Amino acid sequence: MYPWLIPDWQALSQSAVAGRLGHAWLLLGEAGLGKEQLAERLARLHLCHHPQQGEPCGHCHACQLADKGNHPDLCIIPGDSKTIGVDAVRELGSRLQRSAQLGHGKVVIIPDAERMTEAAANALLKTLEEPAGDSLLLLIASQISRLLPTIRSRCHKHVCHIPPEPVTLNWLAEQGHPATQAQVRICQGAPLRVLDYLAQQQDKARQDLLGGFVQLSQEPTRITALCSLLGQETQTRLHWLQLLLCDALKTQAGCGHQQLAMPDLAGLSHALAEGHSSERLLDAEQRLVSLKEACQPGQLSNPTIHLMNWLSQWL
Numbered sequence: 382m383y384p385w386l387i388p389d390w391q392a393l394s395q396s397a398v399a400g401r402l403g404h405a406w407l408l409l410g411e412a413g414l415g416k417e418q419l420a421e422r423l424a425r426l427h428l429c430h431h432p433q434q435g436e437p438c439g440h441c442h443a444c445q446l447a448d449k450g451n452h453p454d455l456c457i458i459p460g461d462s463k464t465i466g467v468d469a470v471r472e473l474g475s476r477l478q479r480s481a482q483l484g485h486g487k488v489v490i491i492p493d494a495e496r497m498t499e500a501a502a503n504a505l506l507k508t509l510e511e512p513a514g515d516s517l518l519l520l521i522a523s524q525i526s527r528l529l530p531t532i533r534s535r536c537h538k539h540v541c542h543i544p545p546e547p548v549t550l551n552w553l554a555e556q557g558h559p560a561t562q563a564q565v566r567i568c569q570g571a572p573l574r575v576l577d578y579l580a581q582q583q584d585k586a587r588q589d590l591l592g593g594f595v596q597l598s599q600e601p602t603r604i605t606a607l608c609s610l611l612g613q614e615t616q617t618r619l620h621w622l623q624l625l626l627c628d629a630l631k632t633q634a635g636c637g638h639q640q641l642a643m644p645d646l647a648g649l650s651h652a653l654a655e656g657h658s659s660e661r662l663l664d665a666e667q668r669l670v671s672l673k674e675a676c677q678p679g680q681l682s683n684p685t686i687h688l689m690n691w692l693s694q695w696l
């Protein structure tokens with residue numbers, strides 16, 4: 382288990398031993414913490430025939446089937462599709478109503494539960510309202526605001542927190558992927574996101590994007606190129622821009638390098654801080670928050686128009 386999840390696991394496992402697990406849990410926390418690992422272990426514990434001190438035994442028939450990924454009473458919704466539709470949710474609802482094939486409970490795990498369409502979320506409510514006796518539903522989400530309030534209120538909640546920076550830095554080094562403090566902060570301290578960031582060699586993309594943005598005032602013709610850069614991995618890249626604007630504001634307020642989110646690009650935040658008033662930086666940052674919302678996956682409007690508007694207003 383990831384070291385930063387051990388206290389979370391202990392808390393959840395104690396709830397299970399005390400019989401306080403209930404029928405539905407919502408595991409919350411920043412993306413990139415590995416919350417799926419917690420859900421899977423909880424599922425194994427629920428299904429295990431001989432659990433020992435809050436841990437699955439690892440040897441029984443249920444544990445062996447779960448190890449091989451083919452336990453008939455464990456259903457994990459695939460994480461690769463952009464949305465989860467009503468049919469998938471109805472299917473898992475009826476699975477939970479049937480008797481357990483191995484006679485030791487049934488578990489459904491829904492990773493990135495925000496992907497549920499409105500119809501799917503409403504169908505899930507029905508399952509939550511009439512839970513079968515031995516069923517356990519585990520929802521995993523990083524943006525609680527995108528879940529229906531009625532779903533949130535019917536689940537027990539457990540929030541996983543970002544580990545302290547040294548824990549993340551040590552773990553990454555142990556995995557053979559040493560990272561800088563800047564890289565950890567850019568990924569909001571979520572260790573698996575840093576791993577992904579390093580694997581995709583994102584430093585260069587970030588420098589190009591943010592360098593281009595700082596140059597934009599002098600070279601307005603870059604606007605189209607910049608807009609198309611923001612069109613890919615939009616949320617991540619808007620987040621980088623937001624960090625840069627915040628770093629420029631921090632610089633104006635007299636903060637040192639160590640307090641910046643991206644100390645490696647201090648030159649760029651200094652250039653912004655010198656070239657623009659704090660009102661202007663703050664205004665751009667606030668509009669960026671709305672822009673991120675407007676560009677969320679699942680929004681109907683065309684993100685390019687929003688991105689272009691934001692960039693034009695900055696000019």
Ligand SMILES: [Zn+2]
Nearest residue numbers: 429438441444
């Ligand atoms: Zn077992």
